[in-house]
Structures are given as structure tokens and as C-alpha cells.
Amino acid sequence: xxxxxxxxxxxxxxxxxxxxxxxxxxxxxxxxxxxxxxxxxxxxxxxxxxxxxxxxxxxxxxxxxxxxxxxxxxxxxxxxxxxxxxxxxxxxxxxxxxxxxxxxxxxxxxxxxxxxxxxxxxxxxxxxxxxxxxxxxxxxxxxxxxxxxxxxxxxxxxxxxxxxxxxxxxxxxxxxxxxxxxxxxxxxxxxxxxxxxxxxxxxxxxxxxxxxxxxxxxxxxxxxxxxxxxxxxxxxxxxxxxxxxxxxxxxxxxxxxxxxxxxxxxxxxxxxxxxxxxxxxxxxxxxxxxxxxxxxxxxxxxxxxxxxxxxxxxxxxxxxxxxxxxxxxxxxxxxxxxxxxxxxxxxxxxxxxxxxxxxxxxxxxxxxxxxxxxxxxxxxxxxxxxxxxxxxxxxxxxxxxxxxxxxxxxxxxxxxxxxxxxxxxxxxxxxxxxxxxxxxxxxxxxxxxxxxxxxxxxxxxxxxxxxxxxxxxxxxx
Numbered sequence: 001x002x003x004x005x006x007x008x009x010x011x012x013x014x015x016x017x018x019x020x021x022x023x024x025x026x027x028x029x030x031x032x033x034x035x036x037x038x039x040x041x042x043x044x045x046x047x048x049x050x051x052x053x054x055x056x057x058x059x060x061x062x063x064x065x066x067x068x069x070x071x072x073x074x075x076x077x078x079x080x081x082x083x084x085x086x087x088x089x090x091x092x093x094x095x096x097x098x099x100x101x102x103x104x105x106x107x108x109x110x111x112x113x114x115x116x117x118x119x120x121x122x123x124x125x126x127x128x129x130x131x132x133x134x135x136x137x138x139x140x141x142x143x144x145x146x147x148x149x150x151x152x153x154x155x156x157x158x159x160x161x162x163x164x165x166x167x168x169x170x171x172x173x174x175x176x177x178x179x180x181x182x183x184x185x186x187x188x189x190x191x192x193x194x195x196x197x198x199x200x201x202x203x204x205x206x207x208x209x210x211x212x213x214x215x216x217x218x219x220x221x222x223x224x225x226x227x228x229x230x231x232x233x234x235x236x237x238x239x240x241x242x243x244x245x246x247x248x249x250x251x252x253x254x255x256x257x258x259x260x261x262x263x264x265x266x267x268x269x270x271x272x273x274x275x276x277x278x279x280x281x282x283x284x285x286x287x288x289x290x291x292x293x294x295x296x297x298x299x300x301x302x303x304x305x306x307x308x309x310x311x312x313x314x315x316x317x318x319x320x321x322x323x324x325x326x327x328x329x330x331x332x333x334x335x336x337x338x339x340x341x342x343x344x345x346x347x348x349x350x351x352x353x354x355x356x357x358x359x360x361x362x363x364x365x366x367x368x369x370x371x372x373x374x375x376x377x378x379x380x381x382x383x384x385x386x387x388x389x390x391x392x393x394x395x396x397x398x399x400x401x402x403x404x405x406x407x408x409x410x411x412x413x414x415x416x417x418x419x420x421x422x423x424x425x426x427x428x429x430x431x432x433x434x435x436x437x438x439x440x441x442x443x444x445x446x447x448x449x450x451x452x453x454x455x456x457x458x459x460x461x462x463x464x465x466x467x468x469x470x471x472x473x474x475x476x477x
Contacts, residue, residue, distance in 0.1 A: 122153025
């Protein structure tokens, strides 16, 4: 769709057709308060809420296909939406039209123990998968950290990562197959229960992480793995970030251990998180803190892992090594890291939670650069995230003395400088949250025009009418 062919507003006839497809009770089109929840996601400072002309809640692939065919005929945009827990503005209706909510497609269709596969609909809450398969001694390892609220469909659309990606990888490693409604209304299946498949292009993993721009997932086949018997957590304070990060490769090379998690918090993140919890940090003088989680097939195996990691950390100058070998102790040690984003949002509601990723060895350089950026622009930028894979959540906070008008001018400059620094260090804009509408204006800082144009052509091949989740990923124009 070219700029000379704008989207059309929804008419009463179109709304009536949508009601015929999914049932009148599953269409919101009265502009009431219930629709406001569908105009934004969890990305602070992304963009203001947009106009939602209608919210449609289908329950089958056939209904979704009918909606998309109608959208192509009548030229209105469709924005797919899961739980709305995204952090990139990926599920917001930039051009109005229909928000297609997948909340009713929430069934676990099959648990195939023999093939280690769970077949689910996109609206299944991620944690529900593990609750269903744990009694079988299995678990779904590709989930992000917001497991109790996010939907599997959104995880797949973003190729979401999480705290245990060091050992287990991100969502895409566990997606074996998809049923997909294409933007033109056709229903296709890619992948399956097969472990190997090199028949034609790997469209499965093109669709995973496509942010709802190439198709709408209606059935997802997830690979399951053996549930670990034992787990333990180590909380290790260091004097600074550089000293903390220096020990990370040694855990792999000298310890020959792959922890399930290696999380990092800098000084401001530590202070904010523990203040939010009403607690004192375990070592108040620390400038950085690492959180390791290890798991295994026996308690003895786990003990050997955490003792080896503790020894390496002590040798590297750790200020202390705290071990949580029981579930209660482990949960307590995770609490500060788990509430970090929430604590920073309370400290400063005007903020931008970023998702940059660099090679692991460049983390100290990035943290140093972030400190210089903060000082130069007069803002605070606490940094926390996944030290084991280089994915850091640098969070730009508006100082209380800075007016909102000044903040609106300053934030884009901070982000552009941050992204340029990340690119110089061999990194990129997002490791797990996605580009969405929040970061699309910065894509050219990390990708050249040839690569962006190639991706635009892929989008055009899937969606010639540009009706599915327009305004995401790519810069305007």
C-alpha cells in the first residue's frame, strides 16, 4: 500500500461483518473505556496511545483468515495482540483499524510425551505450559521472565528471551512448528514434530521473531526438555562491573560449567531494587552484582557446580558469595533482579527501558559508555540484565528537575548516542524485546539500507496490501 492509498476507516457495515465472523459479543467498537487497554503495551515512552476503532476476539484460524480477507478488501489495518505485555510498542495500532486480540485462543491442544512436544494456541499464558508438563518430568525452557502474564504467541512473535537463555536458549530454539494465517488470509503450516527438516527455505524461523508483521500464529508446537531435579542460586557482589564481567568467561572455560542464568545489576539498579523491596543489599558497598543459577540431574551435581563457580568468583575478587540451595532461599535471592524493572518504573515513571545487546566481553565498555552518556545528557541510566548473553536493559530515567518538554527533546538524543555506541561495540538495538514502533526510527544506525530494503521486500511478499501490523520494525518511508 502506497502513501497515495491510505487506510480506510471502519464503517458500520465493516463492524457488522466483523460481528458476523466472530460473534457480536466478541467485537468492541463503541470507543468505551474497555478499548483503551488495547491502545498501548508496557513500553514506557514509546509513543502515545493510538486510536482503536475496533477490538476483535476470534477463536479460530478460520475466523482470523476471514478477518484478514475482509481487511484486504476494505483496506483497513489489523494489529495482532497477545497479552499486551510487550516492551517495544509492537502491538499498538499506529494507524487505527482493528486490534485482533488472541485472548480467546487459550487452549493447550496436546501434550505429546513420546515426541516431547506441546501443541498450544497463541493465547496460552506461558507459565501454564510448564504447570501442565511438570508432572510428566518435562518443562518448556524457552520462556522469558514474565511467565505469569505473557502469552506464548507473543513470545514467538518476538523470539523472546529470558533469564535462563544462557543454557537453554531463547524461544526460537523450542518452536518446532506453526500454523499461521498469512496477511492475505491463507492458512499454512510450517515445521512439525520432526527434529530435522531442510526441505525448502526455513520459513519457520523467519516467522519466529517477525513481530506480527508476516502472519498470525494460531497453533504453536513447542519442544519440551527434561525438568532439572535440583537448582541453586549464587548471589555474588563485586566492586565494579568490569570485575564482575571478567569472571563470566572463566566460568565456561575454567569451570567448564554452563549456568542456566547469569544476571547482572549495576550499583543504581541494586540500590533501587532493594529499596523497593524495603531491604538492605547483602553487600551495600558493591558496585555490581552477579546472580548465577545452576541446575542439574542431582543435588550433588548442582553442589559441585556452585562450589566451582564460588571459588572462581572468590579468586576474581568477589566481595562475598551467597548460596541459595533451597527453593525458598533461591527465590529470595532472585527477588531483587526480578523486581528491578518495576522498581525503576516506580522511581521514575518517565523512562525508556532499553534492550541492547553486545558481545559479552564488551559489557564493561558499554557500561562505561552509558555512564558517560548519562553525565553528558544530565540523566540517570541504571543498567541490569543478562550478563551471560550480553543483553542489557539500560534504562534512561528522567530526573525530577528536568521538565517533560526537555525530556521529550533529550531522550531521542540519548537513545541515538546509546545505539551508536552499541553498534561501535559490535552490538545491536534489541536482544529480546523487539523493534516494534519504539525503535524503528533507529534501525538504520545498526543495519545498512541494503539489508533494510531486503527485509521490506520480504514484508511486501507476505503482505502486499500492508494491512498486518503496519508501522513496525522499519523506519517510516
